[in-house]
Amino acid sequence: MxxxxxxxxxxxxxxxxxxxxxxxxxxxxxxxxxxxxxxxxxxxxxxxxxxxxxxxxxxxxxxxxxxxxxxxxxxxxxxxxxxxxxxxxxxxxxxxxxxxxxxxxxxxxxxxxxxxxxxxxxxxxxxxxxxxxxxxxxxxxxxxxxxxxxxxxxxxxxxxxxxxxxxxxxxxxxxxxxxxxxRPREPRENVTEPHAEPHAGSHPEPHAGPRTPPRGGPGVVTGATVMITAQLVMIAVMTMTPVHMTGHGHATQAVGLVIALHVGAMFLPSPVSGLLVDRIGPRRVAAAAGAVLLGAGLSAGLAPPDSVTPLAFALVLLGIGWNLALLGGTALLTDAAPAENRAAVQGMADVGMSVAGATGGMASGLVAGGSGYPVLATAAGALALAVIPAVALTGGGRRL
The missing domain is CATH 1.20.1250.20 (MFS general substrate transporter like domains)
Known part of the structure; x- marks a missing residue:
């Protein structure tokens, strides 16, 4: 907070x-x-x-x-x-x-x-x-x-x-x-933190029961791909939406309302998205994110430029799709990353998200300026759809 x-x-x-x-x-x-x-x-x-x-x-x-x-x-x-x-x-x-x-x-x-x-x-x-x-x-x-x-x-x-x-x-x-x-399986002498709590071992093991050993291959790549793709799509469409709206005569208050709804949709559904990850599995949630982001891109591309409500609906869908992708991708990556380098792998995945965000922001202006906002939004939605086969072809993770 x-x-x-x-x-x-x-x-x-x-x-x-x-x-x-x-x-x-x-x-x-x-x-x-x-x-x-x-x-x-x-x-x-x-x-x-x-x-x-x-x-x-x-x-x-x-x-x-x-x-x-x-x-x-x-x-x-x-x-x-x-x-x-x-x-x-x-x-x-x-x-x-x-x-x-x-x-x-x-x-x-x-x-x-x-x-x-x-x-x-x-x-x-x-x-x-x-x-x-x-x-x-x-x-x-x-x-x-x-x-x-x-x-x-x-x-x-x-x-x-x-x-x-x-x-x-x-x-x-x-x-x-x-x-x-x-890191319950790591030898104590291999733990590199100098200030480990002496009573940490007294806590119950958090991963009790049988568990699929984490792998560092396809699950890591897929989880990172889901988050990076969603970040690129979301930033590209979100960045140019205010420009598109003001260019068609919408007041700044209307622009602010649409962006506020979008930001709320990015984070407020997190408890529900997390529950879905636990109940139906991160791969299905990630695949659903691709479909939702496609719907967001098509909705934004087809929305009448003089109407606020369809654009607001599209940006809410964009936020929800990003949220599903973030939590689904996070679970896929965390499940697959080996304990000995999990934090470093997670950090590099977020590096990819930051780079994707910067790339999406810069490319969006060029695409919208050359071909228009509808083309940008539709192309971004089509790109998000690629998440579905990427997830379907991956067998990593603890759940389907």
Whole structure:
């Protein structure tokens, strides 16, 4: 929840703050690019840190990095120093990836039949913070102004405080470290975290009962492919929807409503999606995600440009499809990744998601500019359909 508040509060005004400081509308998209590149680097580094030292120090470090980046943004805005602002936005982006990485820690010690719901609970909690964060823009702006800082930097004051609190919560209460009991077959001398809890072995083994040994082959590739494809499709369509709507005369309030519904659909269904992963299996959920994303792309492509309701319906479908793909792909990858390098593999999968997001954002403008929004949306939906045969041809994972 704290991480969600920090991420949403900062991203809400990042482009506006850059535009104000740089004096150029054309450079207002630079924060999004810095977030994406920083997130890719952060996912790779934090995945390896978690693998070597455990979830607690890795996730706490990520939140601390996000807090440092947030403070740097405030300092850059106060000093009117664009170089510091942009560097801090990159650091901020590297830390914000911790929010999504937390879903792996949330499901680490859950029994196999409840892992989907555990990951869904973490994502749902993140939504609560993400909803609260933007609503505090006004009050934090007032505090910033009282301190002699530009009002637009106020949400980053909230982000710095929220991420600092998140790091402290993890350091104090994430015990035992989820990654250590999840390695019941590893010899004790091979555990590389220097601060393992002496009582960790007293906890019941989280994966009691017969279980298919994790594999590092097709299941990992398929899970990563599902998440990366969904991220690319979602970002491509979502990025150009506001441009498409404003180009056809829709007010900013209508655009904001459609995007708000989309973001809600990305995270609010998480408990239901997690339950489906546990009940019918991650492969079926991932395949369903491909079908839902196809429906979203076709709906957006065929929606009359002068009507808000069909576009809102399409963007809600887009969010639901992304959510199904994220939780289904997460379960596939987690089941198949070997314990000795699971955290690193999970981090690299999220690197792929960050790169796909950046690629989708850049390519969407070119496709929409050259062929139009309907072609972009339809092509994105068709791409998502490729998830279904990819999942069908994979035999990895604990469940069908």
């Amino acid at each position: 704290l991480g969600g508040a920090g991420m949403a509060a900062g991203i809400t005004v990042g482009a506006l703050l850059a535009q104000d400081l740089l004096g150029s509308t054309g450079l207002a998209g630079l924060p999004a690019a810095l977030f994406a590149v920083g997130a890719a680097l952060g996912a790779a580094v934090l995945g390896r840190v978690c693998q070597r030292f455990g979830r607690r120090p890795g996730l706490a470090l990520g939140n601390a990095v996000a807090a440092l980046g947030s403070a740097g943004v405030v300092a850059g805005a106060a000093a009117r120093w664009p170089v510091l602002l942009l560097a801090a936005l990159f650091v901020y982006g590297a830390g914000t990836v911790t929010g999504l990485l937390a879903r792996y820690a949330g499901s680490e010690l859950a029994p196999p039949e409840r892992r989907g719901r555990a990951a869904g609970t973490v994502l749902f909690a993140m939504t609560l913070g993400a909803v609260a964060g933007p609503n505090l823009i006004g009050p934090t702006g007032t505090v910033a102004a009282a301190w002699g800082v530009p009002r637009l930097a106020g949400p980053f004051l909230l982000a710095a405080a929220a991420y600092t609190a998140a790091a402290l919560v993890l350091l104090v209460w994430l015990r035992p470290d989820p990654l250590l009991p999840a």
